[in-house]
Amino acid sequence: DVKVTQSSRYLVKRTGEKVFLECVQDMDHENMFWYRQDPGLGLRLIYFSYDVKMKEKGDIPEGYSVSREKKERFSLILESASTNQTSMYLCASSLAGGGNTEAFFGQGTRLTVV
Amino acid sequence: DAKTTQPTSMDCAEGRAANLPCNHSTISGNEYVYWYRQIHSQGPQYIIHGLKNNETNEMASLIITEDRKSSTLILPHATLRDTAVYYCIVRVPSGTYKYIFGTGTRLKVLA
Numbered sequence: 250d251v252k253v254t255q256s257s258r259y260l261v262k263r264t265g266e267k268v269f270l271e272c273v274q275d276m277d278h279e280n281m282f283w284y285r286q287d288p289g290l291g292l293r294l295i296y297f298s299y300d301v302k303m304k305e306k307g308d309i310p311e312g313y314s315v316s317r318e319k320k321e322r323f324s325l326i327l328e329s330a331s332t333n334q335t336s337m338y339l340c341a342s343s344l345a346g347g348g349n350t351e352a353f354f355g356q357g358t359r360l361t362v363v
Numbered sequence: 364d365a366k367t368t369q370p371t372s373m374d375c376a377e378g379r380a381a382n383l384p385c386n387h388s389t390i391s392g393n394e395y396v397y398w399y400r401q402i403h404s405q406g407p408q409y410i411i412h413g414l415k416n417n418e419t420n421e422m423a424s425l426i427i428t429e430d431r432k433s434s435t436l437i438l439p440h441a442t443l444r445d446t447a448v449y450y451c452i453v454r455v456p457s458g459t460y461k462y463i464f465g466t467g468t469r470l471k472v473l474a
Contacts, residue, residue: 253406282462284464289466290466291450291464291465291466291467292407292450292464293464294462294463339406339407341406341407341462348393348394348395348454349395349412349414351397351409351412352409352462353409354406354407354408355406356405356406357404357405357406
């Protein structure tokens with residue numbers, strides 16, 4: 250089974266802190282994604298990566314950056330956390346190969362910024 | 364990316380088939396239809412996907428209309444554990460590799 254593991258289930262951080270959310274997948278997938286999920290807004294794509302050191306902005310990249318130094322690991326960084334970044338964060342991975350490859354999701358990290 | 368339209372919520376009796384519709388009238392010929400579900404406080408779970416032929420796996424069946432403008436996910440014998448939000452996604456097979464989620468259908472299976 251594909252496993253996508255997010256480092257924390259719950260996090261509480263203070264405003265202005267630098268926050269790292271880590272995601273690791275064990276299936277040698279080329280593509281990795283970070284989404285955030287908020288009530289009434291569904292899942293929104295923050296960033297995705299299609300290879301090591303390669304990244305592209307999603308729909309809501311402002312206030313976030315990412316790092317992919319190794320194929321299996323994709324990190325989401327909140328440079329200076331703000332209360333409007335309180336959300337559920339979901340990581341996913343998939344094989345390359347276009348539209349015929351399903352994505353697998355982690356269990357999510359519920360981040361609260363106080 | 365093509366957008367999808369789903370009903371906000373549906374109920375289904377336990378043991379009956381649950382039929383979840385999705386409209387994707389602007390879909391292009393090379394775009395796949397994916398279905399995911401999300402049980403409360405968990406990450407989305409892949410169910411099934413297809414291009415133009417009907418598909419079936421151990422979880423569900425996917426029926427895509429001939430003009431590909433709509434599809435239906437069928438859970439043949441719904442159980443209480445199928446209560447979840449179901450997302451229909453249309454995904455472009457090249458370029459940005461994005462999965463664009465809408466707000467989904469909240470399915471409640473009733474005992």
